Structures are given as C-alpha cells and as structure tokens.
Amino acid sequence: MIWILLLILAALAAAAFVGGRTLAQGRFRGVRAHSRPAQHGAYALIWVAAPALVVLMLAGIFAAPIERQLTAAGTPDAVAALEPFRREAFFADAHRLGRGEPALQIWERPLAEQLPVEARRMVRVERTLQWGAAVAAVLAAIMGGLFAFSQIRPNVRARNRVEGWIWGALFVCSAVAVLTTIGIIASLAFDAFRFFQHVPVTEFLFGTQWSPQIAIRADQVGSSGAFGAVPLFAGTLLIMLIAMLVAAPIGLLSAIYLSEYAGRTARAVIKPVLEILAGVPTVVYGFFAALTVGPALRVFFNEIGLFLIGGPLDGLGQYLALVQNQMALTAGAVMGIMLIPFVSSLSDDILNAVPQSLRDGSFAMGATKSETVKRVLLPAALPGIAGALLLAAVSRAIGETMIVTMAAGLAANLTFNPLDTVTTVTVQIVTLLTGDQEFNSAKTLSAFGLGLTLFLVTLMLNIVAQRIVQTYREQYD
Amino acid sequence: MTDATPEQVGAALDKRLARLRAGLKRRHARETRFKLYGQLAIGAAVVFLVILLGRIVEQGHTAFYTHTVTVPVYMDPAQVDRAYPQGSNFEQMAAEQQLARWGIADDARGDVSRDMRGLFSSELKFVAADLVARRGDVIGETVPLAAPLSDDADLYLKGEISRDVPQEQRRLNDRQLAWLDRMKAEGVIGSHFNTALFTNGDSTQPEIAGVLGAVVGSALMLMVTALIAIPLGVGAAVWLEEFAPKNKLTDIIEVNINNLAAVPSIVYGLLGLALFINWMHLPRASPIVGGLVLALMALPTLIIATRSSLKAVPPSIARRPWRWAPAAPRRCSVTSCRWPCPAS
The missing domain is CATH 1.20.5 (Single alpha-helices involved in coiled-coils or other helix-helix interfaces)
Known part of the structure; x- marks a missing residue:
C-alpha cells in the first residue's frame, strides 16, 4: 500500500517536472523570462513532492495515537472492564486476528465473542486511516502542483x-x-x-539503598523497593576511575612517544595498530572481560589469598580467596584498554598543536627531548589534554554499557574496593528495561530517572571539556 | 683578587667538567628511561590487542567445524507412523539399536540408553521424521541417518572436555566418552566445516545454532539506518558548511551536534523506547525502531565527518563557480564542485 502510494507520488512529481517545463517553454516563447523552463519544472516538482511528504510524515507520527483513541472510544463494556494490561493483550490479539494471524491467548466467554467483532472494527479503523492519509497526500500533491503551475510566469x-x-x-x-x-x-x-x-528526588539522589525489585503482592518480603542511587553512582565512578588509571598513563605516554620520538615509519605502523583497539566492538570487549580477564584476575587473587591464609595476613587472605569474577577491577581494566586509543589520539592531536617554536627554543637551550616534553610541552598542552580526557574518555567510560553489563555485577554495593562487585547506572538501566515490562511501575520508570542523570552528567562534562579545549586552542591561534 | 696557579685553575676546571659530565650522564639516563616508558606504554597496548585477538580466535575457531555421526536406524513399523512421523522417538530408537549392535544391555531404568541418546543431537529426530515424511517406503528398512552430535559430544571431540576432570564435574561420563572413542574408531563420526553456523537461525541447541537470523536482522537494521542517516547527515553538513548564516541559531545547532556526539548510546535507547515504542507504538524489536534509533545516534558523527571532508576541498575549487559566474546559485558549488572532488 505505502509503496504503491509512493510510486504514484513519484509519478506525479515527474509529471509535474515535465509539465512545468513544457508549460514554461510555451508561455515564455519570445519573452525574456527570469528563470529557465527547467527551473520552473523543478519548482513544480518540489511543490508536488513536499506537501505530500509532509502529509505522510504527519500521518506516520500521529496515526498510532489517533488509532488508539478511535479504538478506545468504541470499546464494549466487557473489554473496558478488564484490567489495563489484559485490555492491552486483548487489543493485541484483536490486531493479530485482524491481520489474519491466530490469537495468542484463549479468551473466556463474553470476550471470545467480542474478539472477532473487535478485530473487524480495528481493521476498519486502520483501513479508514490509511485511505484517509493516502487521499490527503495525493490531494496535497495535486494542489501543490496546481499552485506551482499558476506561478509559471516570466517575472517569477x-x-x-x-x-x-x-x-x-x-x-x-x-x-x-x-x-x-x-x-x-x-x-x-x-x-x-x-x-x-x-520516589522523591532527594531519596533518589542521596539514598544509599538500591533494590528496585517491587514484589507483585503487597505482603512479599522487600515489597517496597528502594531507589537510592548513590551505590550506582559510586560503582560507576569506581569503574571509571580504574579505567582512567589504565588508559590515561598508557595513552598519554604512547601519544608522547608517537609525536616526539617515533620516526615516520614507526608512526605509520603503530598508529593503525592502536586504531584497531578503537574499532573492536564493545560487546567483544565485554566477552573478553567476562571470559578471560575476570577468571584470570580471580585465579590470581585467589592464589595470593590461599598463600596468605594462615600467615600474619590471614584476614586479607580469607578475603582474597573468595574474590569473584565480577569485581570492579575486571570491567574497569578492560574499559581502560578500550579507552587507550581515544586518549592517545586526542593527546597526540593536542601535542602536535603545540607550536614548533616552543620545542626549538627548548632544544636551543640544550634541553634533552624528555626535558622538553616534561618542562615545555606538557605544561603547554596539559589543559588541552585534561579537556580531551574529560571530553572523550570520562563521558565514554560513564556511558559505556556493554562491557559493564557483561563483566560487572548486579548487586548494588556502596564500596570503593576494586575487588568487590559493584554495579553501574548503565547496567541497572539495561536490567530494568530488558524483557517485557509495564510502563506504570516505579521499577521501570526508575530507568528513566537514571537515564536523565546520566544524560545531564555527560552533557555537563562535555560542555566543560569543550570550553577547556576551546580556550586552549585560542591560545595558539 | 687571588693568584691561582695554572694547576689550581686546571683542577677546578676538571672538577667542573666532571660534574657536568656526571650531570649529563644522569640527564641522558633520564632521557633513555623516559623513552623506554613510551615504548613500554605502546608495548602494553599492543600486548593487550594481541591477547584480545588471540583469545577470540582461540576460543572461537572451533565453532567453524563440527562433527556429524552416521548411524544405521531400523525404521521399526511398530514405532514409526507414516502419517505422524514427528510422534516417534527416533533418538531412542537409534540409541537402543546402537547399544544392541555393540551387545550392551540396557538397565532397568534405561540409564544406559539415555546416556547413548545424549550423544545424538535432537536434530536426528527431525532428519528421520523428514525422511519418513518424504519417503514412506523406508519404514521397515534400515537406513543410515546422518545428524550432528550433541553439543557435549562435539566439545569432547574438540578437546574441550578433558578426561582428567573427575566424572561428576564434567558433562559426559566415562561410559559416554568410551562410546565416543569407539564410534570414532569405527569411523562413523565425520568432521567437517560447520555450514549450519551460516545457514541456521538461533537455537537453544548449540550444535544446530547459527547466525543467519542475527545477520539478516543486523543487515535490515543497517539498511534503515543508512537510508535515514546518510541523506539527513549529508544534508545537514552541507547546510552548515555552505548555507548557514552566521547567527545565534547556527551556533546553537553546531554546539548541539557536538554535544549529541558525546551522549551515551543507552540514552538513545531510552529515547527510542519512550518515543517510538511507548508513544508511537511501533512494533517492539523490529528493524525499523532499531534503525531509527541507530540513525539518530549516528547522525552527529556523520555530520562532523562529512563537514571535515567538505572543509578539505580547497577553496580554489569550491569557489570557482563564483569566479566564472558570480550570480550562480550557491547550490552549484556543492553539486558540481565539492562532491565530484576526490577529497570529499
């Protein structure tokens, strides 16, 4: 249906172009006109296509809400009396039946008879809306075309x-x-x-308990649910800090080496190799973290723990022997590896932007390369590098989803111990929203509260970082 | 004014020189150390990359080949119904007949035959049922059936399940391992390239699971993304580079695009959930919703990349129409000069 309609509209538009051009050729014979006939043709084409596309776009956006309104208006009492989610299921089944697919559920007596009736009604509503939109689009096209044809005059x-x-x-x-x-x-x-x-904002921002599972029955244990997001913020911060501890030194040092020491060939080889790290999909990093880094770190710490048990550090040994795969260190370290190329290429850009005259001056005073880097380049480039780190790395680390979903835990512990399991804002959003959910429970809606916080924080970081980079750039321009 | 003898002066100079030499040595040592740090950092990054890729290949390469077992099965007319072949338990039949051929007796609870059945993939049932449905005359005959081994048996043959692990901790018991070795010795197990991986959809049975469904889904989603994001992104980049007036609104749009590029992907996911699914009621998990969200997410990056390519076109080329025909519409600069230029 939609394809046929688009085909018709395309044909109308083409006809408008040819018609407009011929019309203009006829009317402009012997007259000095402002625009060429083909330009009038193009004008007619636009006036046919644009209004129709606008109508179709509006129909696409508003058809679903209107259709819902119309179907809800004529709902029989038996259906209206259903609980909201069962009513949704009933309408979904009516939809399926209307499309000729079998219903998913078996409905009891009064509803079973209503189902085919409702299905027919829904199909009717849908058909009416579709035909309405199609006719409106074609009418808009024709009227636009007529207007454009009326404008074919030499002075237009x-x-x-x-x-x-x-x-x-x-x-x-x-x-x-x-x-x-x-x-x-x-x-x-x-x-x-x-x-x-x-949930009050203050409880969300400052509460230290997070357990969003709301029980279905009121008398179940833990039925209230707790929405204090501080453990999530702490977990996110911890993993981000670990990632930066891995990425910042490695990225910065490799950028310095690449821009100051490496020859042309070494650069040509090393840069693309580092870029491969940036091209690896995050889900592969997550896999790597969950299946390789996590178990390896766990075995490492468990061995140390077993060695320490019975000695003077018995308590620490007991703890280390029970460390789990999902510790914050796993996700943080792998995220750090992911961030190395970002840090390195951003720092590289900024180091290259430092004017050569500064380097030359330093060398002329007899400074070695490393002294030049440490005493001249880094002080000059540091604000830019700090901005770049904030811009790319930190907001990326905070918003990174796949690695932490696969490698970090789900338990919301308020801790800064990198060997404990923590959870992050993104992990919680994923767990809250995967699978089917209803949109009126605090549990599902809390994901949007977390999302809003995440968005605002990354937005602020980004604005600050851009300002830093901007002021820094202006210094050397 | 002290009278220093030439010897004294020479000694002082030597001392000074020695101090300078020592300092220089220290400075050069620092220089070497600093350079070494840089090399170590790059080395660390490369080592991470090698470990990452190495582990992926190491863990993933065995998925590309698989094992098939070919067993003769007597299609017992008492157990196979021509009209309803799906109802027969072909795996059990094959397992019992295999045991009978080897002269192994089943025990009262059927544990032995259950162990044997566990070596065959449940795909065997569908192969057999399909054969019966196509050719009813196989009932009452013995036919060779080829089907994948079960995932556990496949893993054993790939060396992932070790005999050194105590029996209780592994997925196959000693009896099953011995049978697999015997089958292998008899030559009924063949190993071949795992074409099912590319022709099947996902499945709860690992031995017949494939990526085709996921690949088709990704392709559809990418198509929607490209169809939406490329025209919008290129249009926006052209507007910002060529048409945009220098005013507050343009500034807002530019800042906005830079900010959008840094918004985490999960926030776009929330947008898609709230806007396309919750409000517009588009079908959940459909390529159109995923593609729309991905298009919105790709847009800022696409705009920034396109703009830098457009900027790379030298003004001597991009502005040429104005020199030739100062009154030419600005559009001409874009369509006839920027796009054809190899740099863009």
Missing part, C-alpha cells in the same frame, strides 16, 4: 525559489539534531517526572 523567480526550498530542506536536516536533543530531554524528563512522583 523560480530559480531563487528552488534555491530557497533547497536551503530549507537542508536546514531541516540540521534541525533534526536539535529535535533529537529536545526529544531526548522531553522523553527522559517526562518519564523521570512520573518516577519522581513515586
């Missing part, structure tokens, strides 16, 4: 108008970025607001 500046349309279309492309931001903020804020109606 079709060329400039086409240029204007192209300007507008490209501007809309750029505006999508702004709309995405608005969409992110709106959707996160809306659902987070619903969450904060259940």
